[in-house]
Amino acid sequence: MRPIGTATRGTTNPNRLRRMDRWIAATHGPALRRADRPVAVDLGYGAAPWTAVELLHRLRTVEPRTAVVGIEIDPERVAAAGPYEREGLTFLHGGFEIALPERPDLIRAANVLRQYDEGEVSAVWRRLCARLAPGGLLVEGTCDEIGRRHVWVALGPEGPRTVTFATRLASLDRPSDLAERLPKALIHRNVPGEPVHAFLRDFDRAWAAAAPYASLGARQRWITAVRSLSGDWPLADGVRRWRQGEVTVKWAALQPNPWPNSR
DSSP states (O other): OOOSSOOOOOOOOTTTTHHHHHHHHHHHHHHHHHSSSOEEEEETOOSSOHHHHHHHHHHHTTOTTOEEEEEESOHHHHHHHGGGOBTTEEEEEOOTTOOOSSOOSEEEEESSGGGSOHHHHHHHHHHHHHTSOTTOEEEEEEEOTTSSEEEEEEEETTEEEEEEEEEOGGGOSOGGGGGGGOOHHHHTTOSTTSHHHHHHHHHHHHHHHTGGGGGGOHHHHHHHHHHHHTTTSOBOOOHHHHTTTEEEEEHHHHOOSSOOOOO
């Protein structure tokens, strides 16, 4: 079977996905521990296998039995990753079909759909979600080259659940700076009249109002701004995650209109 998808640019760097990995370990760790044989997929890991190697390490801190499979549509990248294979880490040639004998408990697709057309996103989401094990998670998003700013969508077998915004607070001027890292499903919707634009507008206003807390540090300013946002937007996390420079919003509040059924 010919792999489904097209080769991406393959840009990657060590620690680029640390914010996403940290969130996955914290929120999906219990599900991995419940799985009989937990398997995670690093889909489209790129020209070097750093992200798959790091994913294995980070997930094994919460569930030591976890195995990671790196999948790449470029066979040369798969061959180059071969020397990095070890117990619990393998690399396969493939694409969105996720041709594994078992259904994975996690699929992470970072900086992959960014290079596709917006109209293709919903169909890819449906295909990937259909491959998940019961209780599985798909995390799809985009970050900058060194992982300071990141936005991702979390999906279950039933479809999209949440959108998470994560940043290195010391480098943040205002929350709307994260707009440049919106995933493909949202980046072209950051215009007046769309929910994600309204959210980032309100976030900037809350950030400005929280300016007096900057003297206590960027973290306290962020927490104060996010707490203010929670009065108008359905957030799906709390202070423990906010302290990490994150905020997670329910997908239904940011879903573009119209948006095709993602199931």
